[in-house]
Amino acid sequence: DAGVIQSPRHEVTEMGQEVTLRCKPISGHNSLFWYRQTMMRGLELLIYFNNNVPIDDSGMPEDRFSAKMPNASFSTLKIQPSEPRDSAVYFCASSPDPGQARYSNQPQHFGDGTRLSIL
């Protein structure tokens, strides 16, 4: 089975440019999460969606960050304009509905991440 697919794997761009990260969740999973990992702050939740609807975006750093999930198989995380402090590894994860008993012991499945460097 295909796992969570993220693209690009690596992105290097200059400060001020727009960056778009993409994620395809596992088919059938109805929850999608965006996380950011840095040495200083560790792993942080940015935003998550249930059934394509944003539920909690309190982790989004500021207005420069936005995320969308236009359908069940695709999500984007956009940074505009980008800054050097946005450099990090961005992970997308998905999970089935844990409210259903048959999925209650399912973890969140993580993609390989996008390593973003803003110069």
Place this chain on the structure above:
Amino acid sequence: ELKVEQNPLFLSMQEGKNYTIYCNYSTTSDRLYWYRQDPGKSLESLFVLLSNGAVKQEGRLMASLDTKARLSTLHITAAVHDLSATYFCAVESSGGGADGLTFGKGTHLIIQP
């Protein structure tokens, strides 16, 4: 605000030894997770713990959960070099439905021959 604390953050141990990683969390939670991360790689799920007293084992790793103490442990038995990695515990807020995870800072484990 949910907080998750792991200790130790760094651990160097010899092959064949046993050790335990601890994970404390600050508020009631429905689910606790343990993940493994190798350098430059993604997070790999190890265990999902759902209820008080839950114990799960996979190979040389065993995880347990005490919801009353808000404590989970990851025990390593007779460590081998292949277990060298960073281990994270993560907690999901109560609510029943899917929720974002709050992660501990991770335990960087080095197992030396």
